[in-house]
Amino acid sequence: MPIELTTLTDGGQPASRVASEIAAFLTAARETLDLALYDVRLETEAGALVLASLLAAHQRGVHVRLMYNVDHPGPIPVPPPPETRPEAIEALPVETRGIAGIPDLMHHKFCVRDGTDVWTGSMNWTEDSWTRQENVVVRLLDAERLAFAFTLAFDELWERGAVEGTGTVQPRPVELDGGIEVRPWFTPGFGDALSHRVAKHIGRAKRRIRIASPVLTAGPILGTLVEVVNERRCRVVGVVDDTQVDDVFRQWGRNAMSAWKIPLLETIVERAAFAGKPSTPWRPDGVQDFMHAKVVVTDDVAFVGSFNFSRSGERNAENVVEIHDSGVANELATYVEALEERYPRATPPAGDGEGAGITSEKENVTP
Missing domain, CATH: 3.30.870.10 (Endonuclease Chain A)
Structure with a gap:
């Protein structure tokens, strides 16, 4: 293999x-x-x-x-x-x-x-x-x-020696032994294109969508997921880091340019089967027990790598491999399902978030 x-x-x-x-x-x-x-x-x-x-x-x-x-x-x-x-x-x-x-x-x-x-x-x-x-x-x-x-x-x-201007390698498909197609993606050069690519596969899914990501803030992915969830096209199962997502909600609530994302993420968290790991808020000398996997499975296609499926992730130097193989997709889907069962339901933060400090991760809140 x-x-x-x-x-x-x-x-x-x-x-x-x-x-x-x-x-x-x-x-x-x-x-x-x-x-x-x-x-x-x-x-x-x-x-x-x-x-x-x-x-x-x-x-x-x-x-x-x-x-x-x-x-x-x-x-x-x-x-x-x-x-x-x-x-x-x-x-x-x-x-x-x-x-x-x-x-x-x-x-x-x-x-x-x-x-x-x-x-x-x-x-x-x-x-x-x-x-x-x-x-x-x-x-x-x-x-x-x-x-x-x-x-x-x-x-x-x-x-x-710096991130800006890199990630320009074309995401051309490669065929591995056994006829498995793999496409490498790099950011920031193809950050926007990667989010749209993931969103396209989410929108086309007929049987399953499985997601593991510390946060979900990329606009194309949020918008498409809301459509899928509202129309009940297929079962969506996922896991996020609840501590980090709470902080993202609070930051969006204080930033008018990003506030439009709040109802989208609320809908996804509340209507899909999303769990949230209650990780330890970040401290320099503390344990780093974040929900850190970054996976999207749509039917028999998997996206996996270092990319957080976030707006700031589009701007980092990241990589994702897009894998077209039912065996890999099944293994990763089973992994996400097990995490969803392990942790409690994800929930938006209580209160208006005023005065909330940075917890474990800080999402750039540009729109």
């Missing part, structure tokens, strides 16, 4: 198991490793296994390039600030490149191995990401044309 999935749940797996999977992927490298990681921190015991595998690859002659997001002063966008310590990354004996989150974030979590294999998804390389968050990892193997697209996106960011 050219596509392998790993799904994570809060408390569902030890850090050592996830670290072992990462280490195995890195250990198989023979020539090159290009890593684009929004948040990477490897000081723990499990992280040491990943770090050792990375250093071993370098020592045996693998050309390693590691790219990471550089935090900057200013409003905190979705997602929360990374824990990455630039000084620790820069001390590594490999090529490194800090990408300034200007105007938005380098939010990728992917690795290209030997120009043929891709590791991507929603999972950062931190202990909380491995043990306390819902995440999805996708490995696409023996996929040279797909890996080439990811390498082009990597090189754009590496050369520019």
